[in-house]
Amino acid sequence: MRFLIQSGKTLLVSGPASLKLQEGEANVFGAPFKPQQRLIVKREKQFAIEIIEESIIEGDFGESATYLEIDDTTIPESWFEAANTFQKSNNKKLLVIGSTDTGKSTLCTFLVNHILKFKQSVALLDADIGQSDLGPPGTLGLSIINKPYIESDNLNLDSMIFVGKTSPSSVTEKVINGISKLENSVQKGTSIVINTDGWILDTEAIAYKLRMIRQLDPNMTIILNEGKEFYNIFENNLPFMRIQVPKFIKTRGREDRKKIREYHYKKYLKNAIHTNFSLNGIMMEGFLPNRIEGGEILGFLDLNGFLIGIGILEYINRRKQILRAYTNVNVRNVTSIECGNIRLMHDGSEIDWE
Ligand SMILES: Nc1ncnc2c1ncn2[C@@H]1O[C@H](COP(=O)(O)OP(=O)(O)O)[C@@H](O)[C@H]1O
Ligand SMILES: [Mg+2]
Known part of the structure; x- marks a missing residue:
């Protein structure tokens, strides 16, 4: 299909689709x-394709894809305000x-592109350990970006x-400390945009996010929320902005979110093979003796405690001091192995806990 679209308009495309800007x-x-780039x-x-100059776009659309021409932008006014505030005050x-499906990841993209x-x-x-954009689910990821994406x-x-879990409630300290650790690895002076998980709607979640804000001490917390629940926690003068959830969000159901996670596990298990790890001199964490069944997600960590890659546990032979896993991680660089709370098949699909 070919679209001729005037400047100022937006082509909103929901996948699966492949697009090309002809002119x-x-x-x-x-x-x-x-x-000529294929998107x-x-x-x-x-994706919301905002037309700056009259454009010809060519699109191939999969079965469940949709497209819609809109007269305006789909980026809320308050997103531009947030970006400008950041620029003006030179926030770092x-x-x-x-919450989930409020546009967090998209806002991060928008902010990063703006700062660049x-x-x-x-x-x-x-x-966001549940719906990671960087790295497999159950992990925190860091990317130093130097061109718009x-x-x-x-x-x-x-x-x-x-982290080894896709929901944060039992690993809140681990998540917060993990963020700090990643943050400390960033060169001083570099601006940082931090995305978080969507658990915010109960008191425990609010307490967690408040601890996170206190410990990380951001120049600005941007809350994508129309509701009041979260507003109350900011009584103590923490700098924050409440901004709008876009009108044209594509929401995902529980099954969709599972599929997305599985796609990502699979991606990070690419070229995995059955590998034996000698446990001599390797630290082990999170292996609960009576709960190991095989299939558990494993994190292989380097000397500094950063994740090299994930794997799937096959078995542990304590007598021979061998752990066998399905992974693409090279044995040589591993200093410790952590067992997580997610169970996976080799193709990345999740196994439910009984
Ligand atoms: N401003 C926007 N205009 C058009 N689509 C948007 C906008 N914000 C989000 N979306 C779409 O809605 C979906 C959910 O947004 P996302 O940023 O992934 O939310 P979250 O990270 O909070 O779960 C994505 O497919 C995204 O492309
Ligand atoms: Mg997201």
């Missing part, structure tokens, strides 16, 4: 949509908070921290 000028979430919109995603650290207009590089720190899947991963 004209367009942006996606603040990054240029380069002419893949995955099934679970939606931004924390993005919001006047900074050489920006650190994106992804702490549209699809986070294509970003370089600079460091990761293993």
Whole structure:
């Protein structure tokens, strides 16, 4: 299909689709949509192509794909305000908070792309362990970005921290400390945009996010929330902005979110093989003696406690001091192995706990 679209309009495309800008000028979430570049919109995603100069866009659409021409931008006014505030006050650290499907990841993309207009590089720190943009689910990821991006899947991963769970409630300290650790690895002076998990709607969650804010001490916390629940925690003068959830969100159901996680596990298990690890001199964490069944996600960590890669536990032979795993991690660099609370098949699909 070919679209001729006037400047100022937006083509909202929900995947699976493949797009090409034949002529004209367009942006996606603040990054240029380069002419002749092929832009893949995955099934679970939606891209808003903002037309700067009248454009011709060619699109191939999969079965469940949709497209919609809109007269305006789909980026809320308050997103521009947030970006401008950041620029004006030369803020270094931004924390993005919001429930699932409120546009957190997209806002991070938008902010990073905006900051890159006047900074050489920006650190994106992804702490959404349930729906990670960087790294497999159950991990925290860091990417130092120096050119605008549209699809986070294509970003370089600079460091990761293993958490081993996809919901934060029982690992809150681990998540917060992990963020601090990643943050400390970023060169001083670099702006940091931190994305977080979507657990915010009960008192425990609010307490957790408040602890996170206190410990990380961002220059600004951006809350994607229309509701009141979260507002109350900010009585103690922490700098924050409440901004709008976009009107055109593509929501995902529980099954969709599971599929997205599985796609990502699979990606990070690419080229995995059955590997034996000698446990001599290797630290082990999180292996609960009576609960090991095989299938558990493993984090292989380096000397500094950063995650090298994940794997799936096959078995442990304590007598021979051998752990066998399905992984693409090289035995040589591993200093410790952590056992997580997610169980996986070799193809990345999740196994439910009985
Ligand atoms: N401003 C926007 N315009 C168009 N689509 C958007 C916008 N914000 C988010 N979306 C789409 O809605 C979906 C959910 O947004 P996302 O940023 O992934 O939310 P979250 O990270 O909070 O779960 C994504 O497919 C995204 O592309
Ligand atoms: Mg997200």
